[in-house]
Amino acid sequence: MIANILNKLTNQIELTNEEISGLIRAINEDKISPVQIAGFQVALMMKGPTLAEISAIAQAMRDNCIQLSPNVPGDLMDTCGTGGGLSTFNISTAVAIVAASAGITVAKHGSRSISSLSGSADVLEALDVAIDLDPADASKMMEDIGIAFLYAPLFHPVMGKVLPPETELGIKTIFYTIIGPLINPAGANLHLMGVYKPELLETVSQVARSLGYRHGLFVHGTDGLDEISLLGPTLVHELKDGKLSRYEITPEQFGLTRCTLSDIATGTPAENANTIRQVFSGIDKGPRRDSVLLNAAGALYVGGLAENIAEGLAMAADLIDSGKAQEKLRQLSEASNRYARHKQERELP
Template structure:
C-alpha cells in the first residue's frame, strides 16, 4: 500500500487519513527504508500538503510519541516558531519565559537548530537551562515551576526516522517546520505559533482547527519572520475551536515604531541569551523589547490571560519592569538542574 500512496502523491493526488497513518506506522515499525521515506517526503512537498494530510500526520505522530499530562491551574500553552525565516534572537524562547512569568503554565516544545544559527534549545541552554530532561522531569517542572522545555528528541523517536533522510536531501520537508510545532507532547491546547512562509498561515491554522485545540494564534511577518513582526505588517490567523479568523496587523496599530532587521537580528546562542537577559533586566529598552512585548501580547491572548493585545502589552511591560521575567528564568534554571539530579 505504501507504493500506492507514493504513486498517488506523484500524480498530485491527496492521501486519505488511513494512508497517511500507514506511512507513519511503517516508519515506526521499520517496514520502509530511508530511501522510501525520502521519496515520500519529496513527493509530499512537490504536491503540496493538504490541510487534511497535515492534520492526519499530526494525529498519527501524537499517537506515537511519549505523552505527558501535567496537572496545572490555568491554560497549558506552547509558544514556538517553525524556523526557516529571518534569524532573530529566539523570540519564541523569550516569549515562553515572559508568558510563564504571567502565571501561565508553559510547555515549551522544541529542539536544537536545524535552519537557524540558534534554535530554542540552544538559546535556553545558553541561558543556563537544562534542556534535555526526561519526560517525567519535564512534567514535574511544569507542575512545580510553571514552565519546562520539552526536548523533542526525548518525546518523538519517529522524528529521528525523518531527520537523516531530510538531512541527506538537503531540503525542508514538513515534519520539522510544520508538524513539529503541532505535536506538543503535553497536548497544550493553547498555542502561539509563528510560520516562515505566507501560505503556511492558512495551512497550519486550518489544520489546527481539526485538532481539538482551544485557542491558537498563527502568525507570519510578511518580511519573512516566523513571528509577529516589528519590522512591518504581519498576517494572523486566530483559531478558536473549529473557527478561524484571519487578519492583518502592523506595529503602529499598537503604538510601536517600526524597526529594521539589524535592530532585532540574532546571532549564536550566547549572543541571543545575552539579548534576552538584557531585555529582562531592563537594560534594553529599544526595538528588541518592543518586538518581544508585541509577540507576548498575542501569546497572552492565546493563553486566555487577556482578551485584547492592548491589555497583553500592558501586562508584558509590567512583568518585565517588575523583574518577574528574570525571576522566572532564574527559577527555571535552578529547578531544571535540581530535577535532573532527582
C-alpha cells in the same frame, strides 16, 4: 503497505487517514527503511499534500510521540514556530518565559537551530537551562513552576527518522515547515506560532483546528519575520473556539516604533542569552524589549489573561518591570538542573 502508498501518491491519489496512520506507526516501529521514507517524502511533495493528508500526518505524529500529561489546571501553551524566517534573537523563547511568569502553564517545544545561529535549545543552554529532561521530570516541572522545555528529539522518534532523509535530499517537506511546531508532546492547545511563509498561514491554522486547538495566533511578518513583527505589518490568522479570522496588525497600533532587522538580529546562543537577560533585567529598553513585549502580548491574549493585544502589551511590560519574568527564568534554570542531576543519579550503575 509502502508500495501501495507510493503507487497512490505517484498517481496523484489522496491517502486515507488509515493509510497515513499505519505508515507513521510503521516508521515508528522501524518497519520502513530510510530509502522508503525518502521515497514517501518526495512522492508526497511532488503530488502536493492535501489539507486532509497534512492533518492526518500531524495527528499520527502526535499519536506516536512520547506523550506527557502534567497535572495542571487549565490549558497548556506553546510558542514554538516554524523557523526559516529572517533570523532574530530568540524572541519566542523569551515570550514563553514571560507567559509562564504570568501564570500560564507553558510546554515550550523546540530543538536546536536548523536555519539560524541559535535555536530555542541552544539559547536555553546558554541561559543555564538543562534541556534533556525525562518526560516525567518535564511534567513535574510544569506542575511545580509552570514551565518546562520539551526538547523535540527526545519526544519524537518518528521525526528523528524522517528528518535525516529530508536533510540528505536537500528538501524541506511538510514535516519541517508545518508538522513540527504542531505536535507538542504535552498536547498544548494554546499557541502563538510564527510562520515563515505567508502562504502557509491558512494551512497551519486549518491543521491546528483539526487537532483541537482552542486558541492560537498564527503570524507572519510581511517583511519575512516568523514572529509578530516590529519591522512592519504582520498577517494574523486567529483560531479561537473553532472559528478562524484573518487580519493585519502593525507596531503603530500599539504605540510602538518600527525598527530594522539589525536592531533585533540573531547572534550566537551566548549573545542571544545575554540579550534576553538584559531585557528581563531592564537594562535593554530598546527594540529588542519591544519585540518581546509585542509577542508576549499576543501570548497573554491567547492565554486568556488579556482581552486583546493592547492590554497584553501593558501586562507584559509589568511582568518584566516587576522582575517576575527574570524570576521565572531563574526558577526554570534551577529546577531543570535539579531534575537533570536527579536523572544522572538514577542512571548511575
